[in-house]
Amino acid sequence: MRRTSFRSMTCPIARGLDRVGEWWSILILRDAFNGLTRFDQFEDSLGIAPNMLARRLKALVAAGLLEKRRYSIHPPRFEYALTERGRDFRPVLVMLQTWGNTHFAPEGRSVITIDSRTGREARPVVIDAESGLPITDPAFRSAPGPAASERTRRRYAPRAVKETAI
Missing domain, CATH: 1.10.10.10 (Winged helix-like DNA-binding domain superfamily/Winged helix DNA-binding domain)
Structure with missing residues (x-):
């Protein structure tokens, strides 16, 4: 196929x-x-x-x-x-391993990432190099880049946030 x-x-x-x-x-x-x-x-x-x-x-x-x-x-x-x-693909693998351990390993983590200097388990996260914030912070979103097509610009256009009554 x-x-x-x-x-x-x-x-x-x-x-x-x-x-x-x-x-x-x-x-x-x-x-x-x-x-x-x-x-x-x-x-x-x-x-x-x-x-x-x-x-x-x-x-x-x-x-x-x-x-x-x-x-x-x-x-x-x-x-x-x-x-x-x-x-350069290594961080993707490390994060996929971390995600799999977190969500799909009911028996426990079978493979972990360690700091070879200390032997301690690493806690991998993806951060923004400018702010130091984790990329999962709500401040971050995908946006069209300089080479974006019109279709991509529409796909990533900011959406209006619905206000909810309190």
Whole structure:
């Protein structure tokens, strides 16, 4: 089944999903952050069919998230390394892990983020670099950017706030 491409959409979320929106891709990136580099390592970790893994790795290389490097000539063997673009995905993975632990782990947290210097558990949050406020603060909303189309401008136009009687 062929999926719809979001590549030409101007929405940054849609464009990001076009590159990593397939669950195997996100799990491959997770494993790459945990030090896996070789096809057989990803295959063993994920229990994924080789043809599916080959497609996902090829797509992640094409998207510029992984780099394919030859480590053996005879037989030809390759490893996969995170690129700068791929490394920039780490906060997304950490927040997805945190969200999953908070809302979908009734048995408890199976994977946590720790500060390797102290061994203490981290409490990841996304903050605004200017104000230091958590991005979940009601002060923040999405708004059209400089390159927004008219459709996007309408979608993100401020909505009138309904007043409620007291």
